[in-house]
Amino acid sequence: MAAKTPEYDVIVIGTGAGGGMAIKTLCEAGLTVCALNSGRRLDPAKDFRNHRQPYDMVYRGFGDPRKRDGFYHIENEYTDGHWEHGITYTTAPGTSWEWPRCHAVGGKTNFWGRSAARMGDIDFKTATVDGGYDVDWPVSYDEIAPYYSRVERMIGVASTVQGRPSNPDGEYLPPMKLRCLDHILGRGCDSLGIPYLPDRLAQLTVAHEGHPPCHYCGNCTEGCDTGSFFSTPWFFLPLAEKTGKLELRTNAVVRSILGNEDGRARGVAYVDRETKQEVEVNARAVVVAASCVESARILLNSTSRQWPNGLGNSSGQAGRNLCDHLYGTTGYGYLPQLLGQPSFPDNVSASQVVWMPRWQNLRSPHQETFVRGYSIYPTGGCGEFPWYHEQIEGFGSQLKRDIKRHYPTPVSFYCQIPSLPSATNYVDIDPEIKDRYGIPVVRVHFQWGPNELLMWEHAKQATASVIRAAGGTVWGAGKEPYTPGWSLHETGTLRMGNDPRRFVTNPFGQTHDVGNVFVADASVFLGCTDKTTTLSILAFALRTSEHLVDRLRRGAV
Amino acid sequence: MAGQGLERREVLRILALAAGASTHPGFSRWSFACGHGGSGLVQMKPPRYTPRFFSADEYATVERLARLIIPSDGSPGAHEAGVSEFIDFIVSSDPGVQYRFRYGLTWLDAHAGKLHGGAFRTLDEPAQNDLLGRLAYRDRYRDGEDEGRAFFKLIREYTIMGFYTSKIGLEQLDYPGLRIYAESPGCPHPDDPEHRRLPAPKP
Numbered sequence: 104m105a106a107k108t109p110e111y112d113v114i115v116i117g118t119g120a121g122g123g124m125a126i127k128t129l130c131e132a133g134l135t136v137c138a139l140n141s142g143r144r145l146d147p148a149k150d151f152r153n154h155r156q157p158y159d160m161v162y163r164g165f166g167d168p169r170k171r172d173g174f175y176h177i178e179n180e181y182t183d184g185h186w187e188h189g190i191t192y193t194t195a196p197g198t199s200w201e202w203p204r205c206h207a208v209g210g211k212t213n214f215w216g217r218s219a220a221r222m223g224d225i226d227f228k229t230a231t232v233d234g235g236y237d238v239d240w241p242v243s244y245d246e247i248a249p250y251y252s253r254v255e256r257m258i259g260v261a262s263t264v265q266g267r268p269s270n271p272d273g274e275y276l277p278p279m280k281l282r283c284l285d286h287i288l289g290r291g292c293d294s295l296g297i298p299y300l301p302d303r304l305a306q307l308t309v310a311h312e313g314h315p316p317c318h319y320c321g322n323c324t325e326g327c328d329t330g331s332f333f334s335t336p337w338f339f340l341p342l343a344e345k346t347g348k349l350e351l352r353t354n355a356v357v358r359s360i361l362g363n364e365d366g367r368a369r370g371v372a373y374v375d376r377e378t379k380q381e382v383e384v385n386a387r388a389v390v391v392a393a394s395c396v397e398s399a400r401i402l403l404n405s406t407s408r409q410w411p412n413g414l415g416n417s418s419g420q421a422g423r424n425l426c427d428h429l430y431g432t433t434g435y436g437y438l439p440q441l442l443g444q445p446s447f448p449d450n451v452s453a454s455q456v457v458w459m460p461r462w463q464n465l466r467s468p469h470q471e472t473f474v475r476g477y478s479i480y481p482t483g484g485c486g487e488f489p490w491y492h493e494q495i496e497g498f499g500s501q502l503k504r505d506i507k508r509h510y511p512t513p514v515s516f517y518c519q520i521p522s523l524p525s526a527t528n529y530v531d532i533d534p535e536i537k538d539r540y541g542i543p544v545v546r547v548h549f550q551w552g553p554n555e556l557l558m559w560e561h562a563k564q565a566t567a568s569v570i571r572a573a574g575g576t577v578w579g580a581g582k583e584p585y586t587p588g589w590s591l592h593e594t595g596t597l598r599m600g601n602d603p604r605r606f607v608t609n610p611f612g613q614t615h616d617v618g619n620v621f622v623a624d625a626s627v628f629l630g631c632t633d634k635t636t637t638l639s640i641l642a643f644a645l646r647t648s649e650h651l652v653d654r655l656r657r658g659a660v
Numbered sequence: 661m662a663g664q665g666l667e668r669r670e671v672l673r674i675l676a677l678a679a680g681a682s683t684h685p686g687f688s689r690w691s692f693a694c695g696h697g698g699s700g701l702v703q704m705k706p707p708r709y710t711p712r713f714f715s716a717d718e719y720a721t722v723e724r725l726a727r728l729i730i731p732s733d734g735s736p737g738a739h740e741a742g743v744s745e746f747i748d749f750i751v752s753s754d755p756g757v758q759y760r761f762r763y764g765l766t767w768l769d770a771h772a773g774k775l776h777g778g779a780f781r782t783l784d785e786p787a788q789n790d791l792l793g794r795l796a797y798r799d800r801y802r803d804g805e806d807e808g809r810a811f812f813k814l815i816r817e818y819t820i821m822g823f824y825t826s827k828i829g830l831e832q833l834d835y836p837g838l839r840i841y842a843e844s845p846g847c848p849h850p851d852d853p854e855h856r857r858l859p860a861p862k863p
Contacts, residue, residue: 156838157825163746164825168754280846286853308844319841440854443861446834448845485836492820497796498729499789503737503832506824508861510833574854 111137111350111386112655114371116357116401119210120637121392121624121644123335124254128648129390130343134655137384139355139373141393142206145185145213145336151326152181157487181325182214192396193533195548202396202547202588208353210394211591212334212637214324217455218480219260219305219333219638221251223271225465226632233468233475237524240629241600241610242643244271250642258333258641259311262303270303270460270634277308279456282449284484284514287438291573292459297565302458302480305638306332314338319451321487355382358542359405359414360389360620366409368620374540388619388651388660392644395626396425396530399596400545402607402614403532415597415607415614415622422530424595425547426630429520429555431584433479434566436577437491437512441484444511449484457481459569461633463561473557475521478633479566483514494578514575518562520584521631523554524595549587559584592636597626612647619660623647709745713752718765721781722747722815728792729819736828738819746822747815757814764811771808 112134115125122138129136145151157164166180186203194200205211225232227240227247248271255274262275278301281289285299292299306323307316317331330337343349354376361383363369370385391398399422405414413421461476468474491513495505522528533546551559563580570577599622600606603615612627614620623644625636654660711719726738726747738744751761768791772780776787783791794800795812823829849855 154838156827156830158827158830162750162753163821165750165821168750168756280844282845283847283849283855286847286849287855290854317844319844320839321837438855440856440858444858446836447848448836448839448841450837451841451845485833487830487835487837489820489824489833492817496798498792498816499731500733503730503733503735506820507833 109370109385109387111135111384113137113388113390113651114139114384114386115390115392115623116371117210117392117394117397117624118208118335118340118351119392119394119624120212120335120640122390123209123212123339124641124644125390125392125621125623125648125651126335126349127339127343128645129652130346130348132649132652133346133348134652135348136343136350137386138349138351139357139371139384140206140208140351140353141356141376142187142208143353144208144351145326147326147328147330147336150185150207151328153322153325153328154320155181179325181322185213185326191538192530192544193536193546195546198547198549199586200547200549200588201586202591204397208340208351209334209336213326213336215334215637216635217305217323217332217452218302218458218635219255219258220303220458220460220634221248221271221273222632222634222639223269225269225461226634229475229629229632233464236474238600238605238629241606247639247642247646250645251638254638254641254645257312258305258338259307259314260303260305260638261301261308263301265298265300267298267460269465273303275303276311279304279306279308279452282456282484283441283444283447283511284438284449285457285481287440287575288481288514288569288573289457291569291571291575294572295565295568297459297462297569299457299459299481302455303638304452304455306452306455312338317452319448321448321450321453323453323455352384356538356540356542357393357401358540359401360391362405362407362409362414362617366617368414368617374542376540379540388621388655390621390623390648390651392623394624395593395596396545396547398622398624398626399530400532402597403530403545404543410616414620415616417616418604418607420598420605421607422545422596423526424524424598424630425528425530425549425593426522426524426595426628427549427587428590428592428631429518429522429551429559429584429587430590431518431520431559431562432581433516433518433559433562434570434577434580435491435513435515436570436575436579437494437509438483438514438573438575439512440574441511443508446485447511449511450486454482454484454486455480463558471557471561473554473561474523475554476633477518477520477558477562479516479518479562481514481516483512485511486513491578514570516566516569518559519590519592519633519635520555520558520562521633523552524630525552528552528595530596547588551584551587556584592625592631594625594628594631594636597622598629599627600629611650612643613650621647621651709742709748711748713748713758714761714765717779717781718762719744719748721765721768721779724781724788725792725815726819726822728788729816730823735832738823741823741826741828743819743822743826746826747818750818750822760811760814764807764814767807767811771805 115138118140224244230239264272289299355373357373403413459479463476530545597607599608612622723744726743730738769779
């Protein structure tokens, strides 16, 4: 077959945090980019329903019960249609994996939790720190810190300087103000030596880079109609489009990356969701940023004579070492100090104001029965729905009074616990099942391991201590952690490292096997930490994209 | 005491009879009865709500239960907020819960008949309160009434859901969300971080 002239410099698969950063960086460097996104473009004025009251919604925000399996879920009536859970994956026996997908342009950045802490050397040098479990990241904090700074300036992160080496400080906008419940819980934490601090929150407390400040309506995770927190459709894609170098193709579900006879990638094959036709697009290089598991799926489905086990998989490591954050309600109760007090807007920024960053295993790595550490996020106060009604007995006028009296008082905590990389947690391609476009789906093999379950027990005890130390009353805690997949914080599967026999990509996200294929999402991470992934995806994707620009300019991919 | 609870068999028998006898009105006018400004929706409450799922008698019982759970006691309650309409609508949309409602309502009427000689909705208020009290308060629980307690928990949950997602209910909580604030609202008691000296709440 005659070689085709590449139509674009780079194809970017995905428009979330990693893809969006790649698109912006490449376009601004003057390269032509074809961005492929598996879903449609959202219209903030029409698709974001964050300013609607529950009684404006047919099912009061709970969603059509015939379509939903629970009342409270990331996927609700406000975000109906933005999340899909068709058969894009199967699970191995013994695996439960709950995993809604946002295919819209911008992906999960449309609705993310906005917690944006830097990782530090406690995370990157984790094997050295904790005495040899797994391996260190191939990048040190000093190398990545300048990228964190640039990302923080681009997106705007509100926090304070906290001087804790385990949580490196960044360049911050003014913090969100603390609420009554924060002062009370903070005192309790102080007495126990547990940090209770303003979160690193990607939320604009002041106007920033042409974006208006937050108006504190409180429904951030239903999409922001003013673009006052970072998402790629509000922040990056307009900048890329301004260069005239971007072609964004929506509803393009990628089947595989296509190879040349010389073993390099020549382009990408995708299915147009509307026409159901298969389309091929060619470029000098490909950036894969479809999100951790989807990126692994694309590489594993990209088989050819040169790549019998999938692209970039000569190590056999593609799809391996799937990590996730164990989330769960570690405790809930109420603060009697606030009984009967007037309502207060506690729910600003969806109650995401503070966090209790990792405090375990800091002085020595083996203080606890588990290795590494976790963080906790407190929430509470006057929310929308009085979920605490289950704690109050009876009916009639007394019930009505008690619900109102308790309205400012409830608190609830959830944990962010990293799973350890494990040989038994991975994805592969299901040998039988294909999605509605004829593309083989991934099969997820995943279970919580003993280390994360020890942390879960520890976190429940710590939470109860905090509520009591703050003068509060404990009502209970989640019986089980949430189902794996729930956090949408998957990492691993295409890990980066110097040794081509053990890692899929090099420290710049370039696949060891195929020099013109790069990975720019959390799949290159060595695992999860106690921090969220988005800020680090942005920082690493910026570094990868600039590396690619440099290589393309020098004709060296 | 044995025999106080209804036999499951007996409830099933009554249910089977009811299913044969009742016809369910189809989709009709309905309203959440919670007007709100600015949305441009037409605010009309039909004079009489036609249930989508419940029979007329069942619906009357649901309305009565909702009024007992969140009463109109000087401030508007479940009745004003149209809670029974919400319950009927949400149950009609949720095949997974329909049996539990129908079973529970049947249990309640059969139990009311046994204790007070009539369907629940026909009893006077003290009798209704007495019957519900046994299902609602731990120290009044009776043996053999666990199915009734499960139903009370269910109808209470749906009543609370319906009430506190209505405009009336959210106003009673003084829900402070979905408003526009110029800056991040901070705790108004900076000199009392432990919040031990707050002004006494209004009664």
